[in-house]
Amino acid sequence: MRHRGGFRCKPGMKQGSVSLSPIPTRIVSNEEFNPPPQTQAQARVESLITSLADEASRRLGVTRRDFLRTTGGMAAALLAMNAVFGRFFDVLDIEAVEAAAFAERQGDPYFIFDVQTHYVGAHYDPADAETKRKGAVTKQALLGLRRRVREAGLNPKLGGDKGTIDDLSWENFIKEVFLDSETAVGLISTPPGPYPQEAVVPPKEMAHIRDEINRVAGSQRMLAHGLATPQLGRADLDFMEMQAGTLRVDAWKCYTGSPPKGVEHGWWMDDEKLAYPMLEKAKKLGVPRVCVHKGLPLGPVEDYNHPRDLIKAAKDFPDIAFLVYHSGFKGAASVEETFTKTGEIPWTSEFCRMKRAEPGIRNIYMELGSTFGQLVITHPLICAHLLGQIIDAFGADHVLWGTDSIWYGTPQWQIEAFRRFQIPDQLIEKHRYRPLTRELKAQIFGLNAARVFGVDVHAKRNEIPKDYVSRIRMTYLEEGPKPSHRLYGWVVG
Template structure:
């Protein structure tokens, strides 16, 4: 098969589908999103024919992404959604210059993805997992002799650093104990080393992991810092996580689990806490998905940065104007921070949240608008939850083009998504959180071996446009069964 042949005739360069990151049950596409997909498929085929270009080559160019976003606009407008849209010229699906202006990115853009994941095919977790773990996932048929290799570090490095404009990232963790987590700490450290250049620049930072409701986890934080020689950029935790025969979760402001966890991180010199909020695993421990503890914890620990992964977003609740009575969802995070006096050490992260809301521009406009009003443009972080969604390039291109409508700006007081705001969200905010010098980073990363290999790859790119995570409830429950003591 030649590179111009199209192995996936229904693939879109900007993906709208029901894929989950494995932390929430897949949500079927609404009618407007299904219509958007159908229009995009027709637009791509028609535009490629008009340009006498093979369909796959058209998909690989910015033209395919521009045609897709234009079709999304048409479908969402027909459905009466007026809160947001993808801003690009009508000719962008035919002219490279117009497409580049809308979704190509500025020269001074620096994309720093603070939420990346992969699986360790040779980890201890496999001893307890079914031989068919991950077998039902869409990407498990990638052609590897061991299907778990389809979700390996190599897949992450290709999808993120070759097939997207991501410059830097943070390798994070999924919930699970030390012997059941599909990405153990040692393997994560090896991936960081593989991505980092030989000349001393860094492409990947590393999270430590801690589930304080499990025995030995607090002491395990010391071992992680020692093993990483102090190169732990944050500790990641899941407040919903607990053993089935014990605590079902915890809050960051409680004395039994939350406070000791934060104090141990401080003692180890780690002043960033990344906490999963929202995206409920299910009803068990659901109350701990609420962000009601973030304000009190941040006020109590002003020297600790709290990075709220997913911004507390809950797929079961529609995003609208701020509701001051909300106990869950993004509004619960905003409420908690407001009631604590708006401490400046709380940051909202967009992994899975933005990807989910690409299907619904009204909700996307409300969520981004509310975060900008309450957190400001300096405390929103870019994350994509890749590789569960495949390459993050589609999320990047869609965010570059997205704009909150003038109607919503006037009705709700939301600010416009200016290029300057997007640059901050895409990466500049995260560099400040992690104490990095953007000027030095650009200088090093522009000439390291990862950049050189990417330039070689782009001479003959081969993106898959595939997603990795579960797209159906059956796949979701098969994924969740990997961790026997999970929630």
């Protein structure tokens, strides 16, 4: 058994896996909940992906593995999902064998700002010798690219760079997020620990990762969370001051259901004696963004992960943006049974009703990390209802893109799935949901987060194509991308 911030592994779980499929066919845990086993429908999707890939690879004269690394492999996976779950993805048969058709139907690129990314070090799976070998190769390749860019004067900030391998201990994060996906900007986060300084990735390290990536890139590609733990009282307020002043954190991450060591219960964001001093401190420090884990029950008492406390807190602190991580979704383990019986999505539907009763609240944002990734591969129908409900209750301009990667591997499969995802017409007509238009998806993919974090999207569109990471990606794509299709979280073996 392995315990980390309230997550406890059960027998039969394994850490990480490699899948031939470009889209996972089982739920992966981000270390904040116990993953359910693969469903029968997911097993059918997995089998159908293999059949479609075998047929297409023979037609194209390539191996199945190589085919599944292409856009054709992604199209085949989406086609398999449609065949099993119904037509939720806008994909055509021709896209599986014609790369030009896939590219044409993608349309212009989106600005993608992922507000929940996670770093996983090279040591994460030490038993995997092949991964360690590939990681060393990737380090040397990135160091070589960085040296050539430095010598060519393309990034003056690298003039004094020594290029040690230790500096690139997060190289796999760069590859998965910035080379194998279209992500433009990311916010680095962490699961909790017994104390903030002992989190899976402590604030000092999150800030270091952010600064190193931005330094090497020559532009702002990463932002970083700090941690706020109001149950620690005065010590927490002092720690917040250090994080804001020294680390220059961009937002606060809170876990209301995961107390520090020695405390047996969680806390509520609307607790005036406990939480309000922390919220006042966030305002005073000039970091008025509070990202709170809500949903995916974590900690000794799961009820503290319910988002109900955010209504009063948001009303009392209208100048603070509350980012509801996981959209308050309780998790996929029992969602089908509950939805079939009641038509409710546990916790999220209730929270949406609470928000509709308070139309004046405009500072709560619903984040999709893990929630979209879980539902879209397990229950696309419920995924459509969840998106429809949160857009209706909070507004399309208050839904944020997050993937919880790299627990789920590269964010690209989630990007492709959301790009092609559609709410069926019958649901739109019956429930008056908004269609997922390109303009609406652009808001969710990045424009909303850019507004919350004060990022100039126009400037970024001009800056990013010229930065070092984009140059690395261009070289990587020209030489032939090799996505790992690796999952880094926990699955049921």
